[in-house]
Amino acid sequence: MRLKNLLTAVAAALVVTAGTLVVASPAQAVDCDHVWYTDESDSIGSVDQGGRLCFAEHGDYVYLTDYDADGYSVVLDVFMDGTGQLLYTLRAAGAGDVQTANAGDGIAFHNLPEVNIRFRMYLTKSGSGPVGEVTHVVNNDH
Template identity: 30%
Template sequence: MKLRRTRMTIGTLMFAGAAVTLSAGSASAINWDHTRTYDGARVYFEEHGDIVKVCDTSKNGHAAEANVYENSPGDVGYTITVTTGTGTCKSRRASQGPMYNLMEGNNTYINLDGNGGTSYTYKWLNDH
């Protein structure tokens, strides 16, 4: 009887270990190409898949906002606004639709605002 319980315990532990390994292995971390922080907001940009992530980093009572454009800041683009509080983020990626699919070989501009007033524009060449 004692041997049977030991086998069941070992089997249970092996199954739990395999489940943890599978769940950890299936999650893929993004190795961001570009990261910038400005006045209570942080933006991450991954060129492969055109992923833009914006996070609110300050308890200043203002949303974090990023305006994303191609070629020049006056071009039509899209906006990501994080209104859910400090430490929260929102993201967009090319697979969500044509407006989020940034052209390779073009400059990508991200205007970042985290304090409800001033902002800063970052520019990167989207080359992959």
């Protein structure tokens, strides 16, 4: 009886721990100041193309998500808007793939300067050019 109670308690603790890990996943860790999607009007034969960008200014958190299993990858180019200097590129490939960058991850260009930053996001597939492109400029003042 005692062993059964112990095993029940351990199982309950594991369920609670697993639930906590799911809730606190990296894509949920910050509130997005800006959220954008690939332009669905640039049809590639599917109305559900699937690129999403979340940007949180404080900490320069970027989450790029491919949320559709359509063979297309989502690409993000991050530029300094005034100079046009490419700071970095992320690529999410495959449904559910999330690529991240932030000021504290140890990669110099992920710590964005406090100027206007241009985000260019699009879909691409082997043998095709960019489709569904969207561009947004943010005054990164945090």
